Amino acid sequence: MLDDLTVGDVERIATLARLALTDEEKALYARQLTRILEYARLVGELDTREVPPTSSVLDETPLERPDTVRPSLEREAALANAPDAASGLFRVPRMLGEA
Amino acid sequence: MTGREIRDGVARRELSATEVCRSCLARVEQLDGTLRAFVTVDVDGALAAAAAIDNRPRTADRLPLAGIPVAIKDNLCTGGLRTTAGSRILERFVPPYDATVVSRLRAAGAVVIGKTNCDEFAMGSSTEHSAYGPSCNPWSHDRAPGGSSGGSAVAVSAGFVPLALGSDTGGSIRQPAAFCGVLGLKPTYGRVSRYGLIAFASSLDQVGPLSRTAFDAALALGVIAGADSSDATCSGRSVPRYEDALGGDVRGLRVGVPRAVLETGVDTEVLDAFEQGLEVLRQRGATVSDTALPHAKYGIPVYYLVATAEASANLARYDGVRYGSRVPAESLAGMYEQTRDAGFGAEVKRRIMLGTYALSAGYYDAYYGRAQQGRTLIRRDFEQAFAHVDVVALPTTPGAAFRLGERLDDPLQMYLADVFTVGAPLAGLPAISIPCGFTAGRLPVGLQLIGRSFDEELLLRTADAFERDTCWWKSEPVL
Numbered sequence: 001m002l003d004d005l006t007v008g009d010v011e012r013i014a015t016l017a018r019l020a021l022t023d024e025e026k027a028l029y030a031r032q033l034t035r036i037l038e039y040a041r042l043v044g045e046l047d048t049r050e051v052p053p054t055s056s057v058l059d060e061t062p063l064e065r066p067d068t069v070r071p072s073l074e075r076e077a078a079l080a081n082a083p084d085a086a087s088g089l090f091r092v093p094r095m096l097g098e099a
Numbered sequence: 100m101t102g103r104e105i106r107d108g109v110a111r112r113e114l115s116a117t118e119v120c121r122s123c124l125a126r127v128e129q130l131d132g133t134l135r136a137f138v139t140v141d142v143d144g145a146l147a148a149a150a151a152i153d154n155r156p157r158t159a160d161r162l163p164l165a166g167i168p169v170a171i172k173d174n175l176c177t178g179g180l181r182t183t184a185g186s187r188i189l190e191r192f193v194p195p196y197d198a199t200v201v202s203r204l205r206a207a208g209a210v211v212i213g214k215t216n217c218d219e220f221a222m223g224s225s226t227e228h229s230a231y232g233p234s235c236n237p238w239s240h241d242r243a244p245g246g247s248s249g250g251s252a253v254a255v256s257a258g259f260v261p262l263a264l265g266s267d268t269g270g271s272i273r274q275p276a277a278f279c280g281v282l283g284l285k286p287t288y289g290r291v292s293r294y295g296l297i298a299f300a301s302s303l304d305q306v307g308p309l310s311r312t313a314f315d316a317a318l319a320l321g322v323i324a325g326a327d328s329s330d331a332t333c334s335g336r337s338v339p340r341y342e343d344a345l346g347g348d349v350r351g352l353r354v355g356v357p358r359a360v361l362e363t364g365v366d367t368e369v370l371d372a373f374e375q376g377l378e379v380l381r382q383r384g385a386t387v388s389d390t391a392l393p394h395a396k397y398g399i400p401v402y403y404l405v406a407t408a409e410a411s412a413n414l415a416r417y418d419g420v421r422y423g424s425r426v427p428a429e430s431l432a433g434m435y436e437q438t439r440d441a442g443f444g445a446e447v448k449r450r451i452m453l454g455t456y457a458l459s460a461g462y463y464d465a466y467y468g469r470a471q472q473g474r475t476l477i478r479r480d481f482e483q484a485f486a487h488v489d490v491v492a493l494p495t496t497p498g499a500a501f502r503l504g505e506r507l508d509d510p511l512q513m514y515l516a517d518v519f520t521v522g523a524p525l526a527g528l529p530a531i532s533i534p535c536g537f538t539a540g541r542l543p544v545g546l547q548l549i550g551r552s553f554d555e556e557l558l559l560r561t562a563d564a565f566e567r568d569t570c571w572w573k574s575e576p577v578l
Contacts, residue, residue, distance in 0.1 A: 006142065009456075009515060010126065010452070013452045013455050013456050014452065016419070016455050016459060017411060017439075017451050017452055017455040018415075018432070018435045018436050018439055019434035019436060019439050019440055019443075019448055019451065019452070020437050020440040021435075021440060021448070022440075025389070025445075025448070027451075027555060029448070029449060031451060031454060032510055032511075033449070033452060033453060033456065035511055036403070036449075036453060036465075036511055036514075037453075037456070038341070039399070039400060039511055040400040040403060040404055040457075040466060040470075042397060042400045042472075043397070043400050043401060043404065043463075043466070043469040043470055043473050044465065044469065045397075046394070046469060046472065046476065048469060048472040048473070048476075051472040051475050051476060052472070052475055053468060053471030053472050053474070053475065054471055054472075054474040054475040054478060054483070055302060055471060056302050056332075056334060057286065057288050057289075057302065057478065057525075057526065058172050058289055058334075058527070058529025059298050060289070060330040060334060060335070062332055063326060063328075063331055063334075063335050064331070065328040065335065070161065073195055073196075077195040078195070078421075080193070081191075081192055081193065081195075081421070081422035082175075082420070082421055082422065083419055083420075083423070083424060083425035084425065090420050090421055092420055092431055092434065093428060093429060093431045093433075094428055094430070094431070095431040096431075
């Protein structure tokens with residue numbers, strides 16, 4: 001049996017998931033995720049020897065299409081929903097030299 | 100009026116698509132302030148689409164959905180029409196293209212009325228996780244309409260539209276259909292294109308219709324199903340004329356009921372309605388026998404591990420760069436983290452974290468890996484069941500519609516409501532929910548039938564036969 005999730009565990013997961021959580025959120029999620037994971041551990045009971053994993057239920061080979069050039073979204077349309085765009089590009093905060 | 104009646108009336112020029120559209124918009128205007136089925140109503144777009152049908156009378160009689168008003172779940176992209184997926188982060192997102200299912204509906208003559216409310220990114224069973232507030236169940240306004248396609252179920256139940264699209268990952272079409280007393284069909288995985296469906300869990304997500312009648316669902320499925328060069332997981336199998344499968348009997352149909360699964364706890368009134376539904380099928384010549392789904396009790400943990408793991412990856416795209424809202428910050432990482440914290444609601448964050456945890460180093464094998472193996476065992480259960488029955492029957496939900504707010508503070512309790520619906524998507528199978536009665540408090544109950552892969556025809560045929568022997572589907576809430 002694994003231990004309860006701590007606030008530290010939640011912080012570690014939140015960093016992986018790129019979520020800045022408030023202290024209240026961290027405490028709440030530590031409590032709720034502990035309870036959900038406790039239930040999820042039911043899967044530990046399964047006899048999974050020789051059982052392959054299922055990642056897709058498709059029985060057929062995925063359909064392929066000819067590798068030909070097709071029109072794609074115009075740049076203007078692709079940028080239309082951007083929170084910040086300039087010179088035909090998405091603009092983001094400085095990333096080089098970041099700590 | 101049913102979709103079929105509208106279509107036939109428009110084709111014979113006895114009805115004007117514009118008049119149908121206007122009366123539909125008027126009803127929405129009058130009643131949706133209370134019910135809140137829609138997040139966005141597209142008055143101008145709908146009237147323009149209806150006028151286009153009326154102006155082309157010669158083509159109208161060849162269009163399978165000519166003039167039928169439809170509602171689209173707000174996690175399906177509609178070109179030029181805001182699509183929020185029930186999330187704050189997409190509050191101002193206007194897609195540059197239509198989802199394949201939407202463009203196919205339009206090409207078939209359907210008139211898109213608007214976008215329906217849903218739990219944020221389709222994660223929920225009540226619409227209470229929508230950033231735009233919950234929808235109300237038309238049968239009892241203080242109760243949840245179910246979710247996540249709750250708005251679509253409300254729109255059909257309240258008589259706003261005869262047909263709506265929803266999406267189903269763990270029950271999101273069938274559960275709200277059951278709660279609102281309408282029909283809901285989740286097709287086989289790969290039957291319908293997912294292009295333009297805002298992704299939640301890509302190995303499970305599937306788009307399907309909600310309607311009052313089996314015929315309307317058959318019409319809609321025939322239009323939206325079939326190969327799509329924009330979705331490699333969409334099957335190239337030919338699409339039957341589903342409406343041709345209707346009208347028959349169910350003599351000889353072998354219905355399997357996993358009795359042991361029902362012992363996990365079903366409300367007695369729901370169980371009574373379910374048994375009454377089975378009796379209707381028996382009277383029509385079906386045989387009902389016990390069947391086993393030995394791994395069904397692992398359905399909820401398997402589903403929530405697989406679905407949240409996939410969601411944690413799919414929702415990485417909401418980073419404040421290409422679309423959606425952004426919280427400005429000094430650093431790029433800070434911008435990502437603050438954008439996502441402000442843009443996502445509590446349930447979405449909870450699921451992203453659960454999925455991230457299940458995939459993280461040291462926990463992958465115990466959670467995600469095991470869940471994927473459990474998924475194989477659940478699939479095998481169904482394969483074995485279908486060796487001796489044609490459909491598996493279960494109540495769609497263990498209880499009728501719960502009160503708004505009742506389960507909001509207890510996420511696990513909310514997840515457990517999906518106990519009977521997660522099996523079909525885990526196994527990739529088609530499943531339908533049809534109205535089979537009411538509780539004493541006048542809340543609808545749904546009968547769920549799960550079929551073999553790509554055997555939507557049998558589900559629709561059975562639903563149609565059921566309809567002819569029952570009147571629950573005709574019941575309308577007092578609004």
